[in-house]
Amino acid sequence: MRAREKTQALAVVLLLVVSTGASAGGPLVFSGTGVPYIWDIPISYRTDRGSLGIMTNAAAIDLVENAFAMWSAIPTANLSFVNAGLLTNDVDTVSEFNAVDGCTPGSSAIIFDADGSLFTALGFSSGVIGFAGPSCITTSAPFRITKGIAALNGKWRDGNLSNGELTADEFFGTFVHEFGHFINLDHNQVNGHFFIGDTDDPGFVTFGSPLITDAEIMFPFALDGMDSTPKKDDAVAVSALYPAATFLSSTGAITGHILRSDAVTPFKGADVIARNVLDPFGDAVSNVSGARFTSGGSTTLRGLYELYGLTPGANYAVEVVRVNPQFTGGSGVGPLSPPVSLPGPEEFYNGAGEAAVNPPDAPLAFVPVPSVAGVPTTGIDVILSGRAPEPPPPPPPAEIHDLALISIKAPTAVLPSSIARAVYVKIQNRSDHAETIPDMATLKKVVGLQVLPFGGPCRPEPVVTYRQRSMPVTLKSKGSITVVFDVVLACANDPARGVGHEDYSFVATIKHSMLPGAVPDDHPVDDVCPRDALATPGHIDPNPDSSIVDLGCGKKKPNGTFGLPVKTDVYLP
Amino acid sequence: MDDRNRGRKLASALIVMIALFTCSGSAAATTMRHQTFSELVQEAERVFVGVCVSALDGELVQPGGWAVPYTEYTFEVRQVLKGQLGQHLTIRQYGVREPRPTSDGRLALASRLPAMPVYQPGQTLLLFLIGDSSLGLTSPVGLAQGAFRIVSEGGKRMAVNGFNNAGLFRGLPPSALSAHPPLSSEELGLLATNRGPVGLDSLLSLARRFIP
Numbered sequence: 001m002r003a004r005e006k007t008q009a010l011a012v013v014l015l016l017v018v019s020t021g022a023s024a025g026g027p028l029v030f031s032g033t034g035v036p037y038i039w040d041i042p043i044s045y046r047t048d049r050g051s052l053g054i055m056t057n058a059a060a061i062d063l064v065e066n067a068f069a070m071w072s073a074i075p076t077a078n079l080s081f082v083n084a085g086l087l088t089n090d091v092d093t094v095s096e097f098n099a100v101d102g103c104t105p106g107s108s109a110i111i112f113d114a115d116g117s118l119f120t121a122l123g124f125s126s127g128v129i130g131f132a133g134p135s136c137i138t139t140s141a142p143f144r145i146t147k148g149i150a151a152l153n154g155k156w157r158d159g160n161l162s163n164g165e166l167t168a169d170e171f172f173g174t175f176v177h178e179f180g181h182f183i184n185l186d187h188n189q190v191n192g193h194f195f196i197g198d199t200d201d202p203g204f205v206t207f208g209s210p211l212i213t214d215a216e217i218m219f220p221f222a223l224d225g226m227d228s229t230p231k232k233d234d235a236v237a238v239s240a241l242y243p244a245a246t247f248l249s250s251t252g253a254i255t256g257h258i259l260r261s262d263a264v265t266p267f268k269g270a271d272v273i274a275r276n277v278l279d280p281f282g283d284a285v286s287n288v289s290g291a292r293f294t295s296g297g298s299t300t301l302r303g304l305y306e307l308y309g310l311t312p313g314a315n316y317a318v319e320v321v322r323v324n325p326q327f328t329g330g331s332g333v334g335p336l337s338p339p340v341s342l343p344g345p346e347e348f349y350n351g352a353g354e355a356a357v358n359p360p361d362a363p364l365a366f367v368p369v370p371s372v373a374g375v376p377t378t379g380i381d382v383i384l385s386g387r388a389p390e391p392p393p394p395p396p397p398a399e400i401h402d403l404a405l406i407s408i409k410a411p412t413a414v415l416p417s418s419i420a421r422a423v424y425v426k427i428q429n430r431s432d433h434a435e436t437i438p439d440m441a442t443l444k445k446v447v448g449l450q451v452l453p454f455g456g457p458c459r460p461e462p463v464v465t466y467r468q469r470s471m472p473v474t475l476k477s478k479g480s481i482t483v484v485f486d487v488v489l490a491c492a493n494d495p496a497r498g499v500g501h502e503d504y505s506f507v508a509t510i511k512h513s514m515l516p517g518a519v520p521d522d523h524p525v526d527d528v529c530p531r532d533a534l535a536t537p538g539h540i541d542p543n544p545d546s547s548i549v550d551l552g553c554g555k556k557k558p559n560g561t562f563g564l565p566v567k568t569d570v571y572l573p
Numbered sequence: 574m575d576d577r578n579r580g581r582k583l584a585s586a587l588i589v590m591i592a593l594f595t596c597s598g599s600a601a602a603t604t605m606r607h608q609t610f611s612e613l614v615q616e617a618e619r620v621f622v623g624v625c626v627s628a629l630d631g632e633l634v635q636p637g638g639w640a641v642p643y644t645e646y647t648f649e650v651r652q653v654l655k656g657q658l659g660q661h662l663t664i665r666q667y668g669v670r671e672p673r674p675t676s677d678g679r680l681a682l683a684s685r686l687p688a689m690p691v692y693q694p695g696q697t698l699l700l701f702l703i704g705d706s707s708l709g710l711t712s713p714v715g716l717a718q719g720a721f722r723i724v725s726e727g728g729k730r731m732a733v734n735g736f737n738n739a740g741l742f743r744g745l746p747p748s749a750l751s752a753h754p755p756l757s758s759e760e761l762g763l764l765a766t767n768r769g770p771v772g773l774d775s776l777l778s779l780a781r782r783f784i785p
Contacts (some may be wrong), residue, residue, distance in 0.1 A: 137679065
């Protein structure tokens with residue numbers, strides 16, 4: 001169970017005693033006021049009496065002592081273990097297990113399950129290799145771990161490949177890690193996440209790739225090839241819990257807060273890593289922001305990170321990265337499960353350039369932070385970038401509204417008649433979208449035809465008769481239709497026939513504004529016919545997409561363009 | 574080869590070689606092997622979708638007076654993929670859900686294995702359970718690896734285990750990929766999933782392929 005989950009589960013029993021925030025590169029269990037639990041030193045334990053897989057009891061005890069020694073050998077920590085001898089019984093059954101579990105009397109028990117039968121009896125599936133941790137704690141200050149337990153499943157070292165097998169190194173490394181939890185260390189994330197695909201940290205981008213041997217022992221996943229030696233971050237974590245007398249005075253520290261883009265609100269759950277610029281993977285220390293903050297603790301702990309054990313005189317690049325999202329539940333790193341995403345890109349501390357936006361705060365730009373022995377460098381606050389504000393989407397291009405007249409065709413010469421003659425007016429949709437003429441009434445308003453008499457009393461009224469299609473009609477962009485007007489040319493103003501004796505001319509108009517929506521036409525120059533060719537280079541109409549050459553409307557001119565009047569001669573025989 | 578290149582080469586070789594999960598919490602920690610999805614199905618004696626209807630802590634008193642703490646869960650079984658199950662199933666998992674205070678003011682923490690899933694009444698789950706031990710205790714295959722909460726996302730039923738499905742489909746046997754009938758596009762989508770909730774129906778469909 002992850003620490004925060006535990007807080008919920010234990011609420012009734014613990015009240016404010018244990019909230020168990022967790023801190024990557026730091027402690028696993030805290031008091032309700034943010035004080036980490038520790039053991040009194042030395043830590044005493046007893047070992048089981050039986051064998052462990054192919055290992056004799058003596059070999060198993062060696063393994064345990066060597067695994068504990070990996071932690072006690074850290075020179076900056078005051079940590080030691082005492083093997084107090086063998087347990088009273090060989091723990092083979094669940095009852096015997098319960099006799100040494102929890103807060104039962106006696107030293108902490110290290111149990112060797114020779115063949116996995118105890119694990120099986122406990123109802124654990126075959127994949128469980130072992131477990132370890134504190135089993136009993138005080139509920140008031142001083143906050144102490146008073147007993148622990150560990151169990152090692154010998155099935156994984158029984159020489160039988162068919163039921164799963166680990167190498168001696170893997171098995172040993174597993175329990176170095178487990179004993180790290182036994183002394184109250186949380187998981188951490190410094191270099192190991194590079195090997196599970198998280199390669200774009202600013203630190204990796206800037207300093208290159210770590211070696212697998214740089215992977216920290218408290219990394220949540222065991223990686224093939226990693227060794228069993230606690231790394232700098234592991235060592236600092238245990239030294240912070242169990243400091244040697246000179247730990248704080250002989251090393252440097254960097255502290256600060258991780259802040260949201262408003263530069264005020266603390267951000268909890270970011271992994272903060274200080275990398276020595278001259279040894280970025282070997283000399284690197286981490287802490288998750290806000291790890292020590294609990295509901296009962298000081299609010300100054302919100303967003304706080306604390307990086308101890310730094311090399312005096314070295315310069316550190318401080319980076320803020322996300323906790324890998326795979327580290328959830330029991331594999332979690334830090335106080336939050338699942339881990340939170342950063343609100344912006346992962347980034348370095350950038351000194352005076354710290355800001356919520358880039359520029360000035362480029363994620364890969366960093367200002368080294370010096371480490372001074374015994375003098376913490378404080379106030380190294382990092383303002384997380386908000387997501388770079390998305391550029392406002394370009395305004396949608398304004399719609400083009402353009403209906404155009406492109407031709408009028410009328411009879412050249414006719415006899416007077418009460419029979420209607422057809423005048424064809426061709427229109428084109430030069431809008432960038434389809435236009436719909438919903439009905440005949442609208443069509444009559446949109447397209448008009450005037451019959452202009454020359455010098456006489458006859459004034460025929462044209463009547464629009466849109467014959468070809470049913471209504472409504474939709475004109476796609478650049479599409480055209482012909483509107484037919486019936487005109488009764490019953491009399492002649494000039495009965496003679498021939499050029500100069502024409503009786504009528506025709507002028508068509510088109511009004512986009514008469515369509516539903518009443519949007520005026522963007523390009524009225526082509527709204528009348530006859531008219532000249534467009535006065536644009538190449539007579540190109542920019543609407544809708546500069547693909548239309550407009551040579552005018554009306555009768556053809558000698559120069560090949562159009563624009564002369566369209567006339568009809570009514571003559572008498 | 575300089576260190577940087579060496580590291581890069583190692584990275585490419587190791588990126589898929591996660592062998593173990595370590596699982597901390599409850600002040601203790603567990604290390605377990607990463608189990609493929611096919612192993613979850615094959616090692617389970619019971620695979621079912623059910624709704625947790627009750628959770629009770631109890632103790633099993635053993636000869637000599639030692640009590641084995643357990644949590645008893647009862648499920649209303651909705652869908653069975655493997656095993657002979659009735660409408661209800663009651664199981665016992667080692668450990669109680671809450672630490673136990675002692676008379677001298679301390680608190681016994683190690684009453685439940687880290688990564689041992691806990692179920693809440695009302696939760697719908699897909700569980701891959703091993704057989705009962707001699708004491709009648711069980712747990713999901715791979716502990717939290719074999720316990721999937723069913724959640725609804727956008728009206729679709731999704732399944733996610735206690736490790737956020739990390740690496741769930743890694744290391745599947747090639748036979749799974751050449752199965753007949755061919756994998757559906759949804760099943761192929763699962764195989765490309767590195768983590769995060771996946772569609773329950775697709776997951777069940779894939780699971781059936783590993784059930785003889």
